Amino acid sequence: ERLLGYKKEELIGKSFLKLKLLSLADIPKAAKLLVKNLRGQPTGSDEFVLNRKDNSKVTVEISTYPVKIKGRVLALGIARDITERKEAEKALADSEEKYRTVFENTGTATIIIEEDEIISMVNTQSEKMYGYSKKEIENKMKWTDFVIPEDLERMKKYHIARRKAGGKAPTEYEFRMIDKKGNIRDIFLKIGMIPNTKKSIASLMDITERK
The missing domain is CATH 3.30.450.20 (PAS domain)
Known part of the structure; x- marks a missing residue:
């Protein structure tokens, strides 16, 4: 009834x-x-x-x-x-679509990083920066694949600290990146955690020409 x-x-x-x-x-x-x-x-x-x-x-x-x-x-x-x-699922789908639209159109290379270092999402600007396609990167490659050895240990410590309760890690810093062709670029990175997840979102800006 x-x-x-x-x-x-x-x-x-x-x-x-x-x-x-x-x-x-x-x-x-x-x-x-x-x-x-x-x-x-x-x-x-x-x-x-x-x-x-x-x-x-x-x-x-x-x-x-x-x-x-x-x-x-x-x-x-x-x-x-x-x-x-069903209404909640639709609202979530709509929210995800809006999120993807914003993510894709930030104007800078933007990536989402999982706790295990895997890059789960990249936008078009990231493809241009890395030289790899989304299909090649997403859920297959790690952010560590693009960092030169001299900067890697420091950034791994940040990655772990960022996900620990009370852990401290800078939200902005520079590092050197290796693209698909082997070119080394100077990158300014901004990064933060996505609330209530173990994921982080990072935007990367190529500052090589400023150096």
């Missing part, structure tokens, strides 16, 4: 088709599940968008089980309202 807005008396013995509980697009999927039940097979969980009595929509996960009552095989359906979860 809470889920659909109908009283029990309005639903018992009624066809879900006549009540128009399902959208036309979902009817073929529901029919296939019903056939499985008639063959003695349980189904689910499957997502459906149901029409409430007041014509509003509710997204549900439905699991069905074949049951025998007085010699007849019927389908017992259990529905769970997941509308809020």
Whole structure:
């Protein structure tokens, strides 16, 4: 009753088709599940968008089980309202899309670094700076792959300290980077932790010509 807005008396013995509980697009999927039940097979969980009595929509996960009552095989359906979860997922997806747009258009080389030193995301400016494509870098290469040996130990200490409670590491400093062609560049880096994660986000500026 809470889920659909109908009283029990309005639903018992009624066809879900006549009540128009399902959208036309979902009817073929529901029919296939019903056939499985008639063959003695349980189904689910499957997502459906149901029409409430007041014509509003509710997204549900439905699991069905074949049951025998007085010699007849019927389908017992259990529905769970997941509308809020779907809305939260959409909001998260929208937020991620906005984040990616900002990330891609910062105007400087920007990367996201995981706790294990892997670079999980780069923007187009980073591709130009490193000389590698996103496909070559993301989730495959480490930031340490681009740092000259003389600067590496210092930066590794920063990386660890930044992720420790109470750890102190500078948020701005210079280092020397090696690109794909073996060129060494002077880089000014700004870096900080992404709240509630072990990830850090860094922007890199090539200052070689200023040196």
